[in-house]
Amino acid sequence: MDSVLGGSRHNSQIAAGMRIAIVHDWCPDFRGGERVLAELCKLFKTAEVFTLFDFLPDEIKQQHFAGVTFHTSIANRIPKVRKFYRALFPICPLLIEQFDVTQYDAVISSSAAYARGVLTRPDQPHLCYVHSPIRYAWDEQFSYLQQGNLGFGPKGLLFRYLMHRLRLWDTRTAHGPDLMLANSSYVRARIRRVYGLDARVVFPPVDVDEAALCTDKDDYYVTAAFLAPYKRTDLVIDAFNAMPTRKLLVVGDGQQAAKLKDRAGPNISFAGYLPRAEYIEAVSRARALVFAGCEDFGIALAEAQAYGTPLIAFARGGAMDIVRPLGRTGEPTGVLFEHQSVQSVIDAVKRFDVNAEQIQPLACRKNAMRFNPERFAREIYSAFAATMSMHEPSGIDAHVNQIAAE
Structure with a gap:
């Protein structure tokens, strides 16, 4: 299969005609995670995006997500939610579980927190790209407590309890995806330590040709x-x-x-x-x-x-x-x-x-x-095909096998 995936024609057709849901935590700005999301949408052209909150400006949508359908949570409708959406983290697991993606042929989650917990069918392929396990619930908890001046007063105790509950949910949902991808060796080690799972490392895409080499440095x-x-x-x-x-x-x-x-x-x-x-x-x-x-x-x-x-x-x-x-x-x-x-x-x-x-x-x-988008595309398509192969023969697998046999 890997040799077949090396051809660009097969790469571009591997998901042709499939209904794919891409689940992403939230889109507050166009930063690293959203750049990965945009690249996934380019690779899987028929995909629709499910995200808790979408605050991306129209010009970003037109430039990076032209023609892509976005579905948001009910909390996205709360007036002025952009100012306090991060404070809604206790209900984000509940909100992500309300997305109905069960009618799609496959699910790809782009997760630094909640997206991986989307509810899927037992026979539904689910590939997860992990930007990180939830930082503030695991090894970064104490840094967040310190930075927020949260000791063992009422607010600090409440935060610690909510993190405990979040860790239980996060651990329970860790085995939902068929295959996990880590965006770095460090995140791979985090996944192994937190969930006891192994993950492939697929570095995010970097637009190395966006700007020319600059040798004239300032002071x-x-x-x-x-x-x-x-x-x-x-x-x-x-x-x-x-x-x-x-x-x-x-x-x-x-x-x-x-x-x-x-x-x-x-x-x-x-x-x-x-x-x-x-x-x-x-x-x-x-x-x-x-x-x-x-x-x-x-x-x-x-x-x-x-x-x-x-x-x-x-x-x-x-x-x-x-x-x-x-x-x-x-x-x-x-x-x-x-x-x-x-x-x-x-x-x-x-x-x-x-x-x-x-x-x-x-x-x-x-x-x-080393981090060019072509390398990212090749490795994502390979992981997607591997996810398909983990399921019993079906119409989806037949579609993949037909392309591979061409």
């Missing part, structure tokens, strides 16, 4: 992320506060934006949310992108490499798959630091400064080519 560093607690942009800001001769540009917006601006020194500037062309320009021209969080994969990190921008990143999560670290490879593309601390960030930036000539923009771009 500033950049950090680019949604400004949420787990991204640890606070560590990067505190580190550059201690290095006032080095400039830092903070790109992105989020719930921590105001607090981070208050703690930043005069050598740190905030660009907020940038249109795509301006974002690429800001990251491309930077000396390096600095990131202190633990990303499941980190499409923004891989994109920076495609632009020719070195990385200075925390040595955990997807960065371990992306960065070719200084001192360990012949063509390094960045510097990794071992601890989530201000001093570790400072030391890593200084190490980069001393060794910057060893990290060339062309090496960064060559490194990013």
Whole structure:
């Protein structure tokens, strides 16, 4: 079967004529998870999307989801829900279970939290692409408690109880999909630890041809992320506060934006949310992108490499798959630091400064080519075919076998 899937014609026809439901947690903005969703919709052209909340602007829909039907939960109709949808997490398992996808030929879930728990028939193929097990319910729970100043008072106890209930639901639904895909080696390890299951690693697609290689670098560093607690942009800001001769540009917006601006020194500037062309320009021209969080994969990190921008990143999560670290490879593309601390960030930036000539923009771009969309498509189609083969012979399998025999 794998040799058959190598042909692009068979790849594009593997799901032709099938009704496919793609279930995605929610669409608040067009970030990493939504980029994967858009690519899945391109690969499975007849698919319809089911998502709890859809706040994507019309221009994004037209550009990346032209002709795609979106189905949302009843909670999407609540007035001004965009301002507080994250607070509805206790009822999200219930909401995801209300999507009726049982009439579709196959289900693909794109899940960092709830999508995997959609109810399917026993004979219904279900392929799950896991961005992460629910971060705030598992190993990141204590980080969220700390960042939210939630101790053992009433709010803290309630949060801990709700996380306990969420872990029970999450574990129960883990065996629903026929096949799990992990977006990084780190997430694969999480899946093994949390659910006791093995998963294939399929890196997310990175549009490596979106921008040209930039070799003309400016004298500033950049950090680019949604400004949420787990991204640890606070560590990067505190580190550059201690290095006032080095400039830092903070790109992105989020719930921590105001607090981070208050703690930043005069050598740190905030660009907020940038249109795509301006974002690429800001990251491309930077000396390096600095990131202190633990990303499941980190499409923004891989994109920076495609632009020719070195990385200075925390040595955990997807960065371990992306960065070719200084001192360990012949063509390094960045510097990794071992601890989530201000001093570790400072030391890593200084190490980069001393060794910057060893990290060339062309090496960064060559490194990013491993994550191109063609590779993603090939591996997704292969996993989809494997999911089909796990079910007893049926009209669906006959359809797949007929294409494979051509």
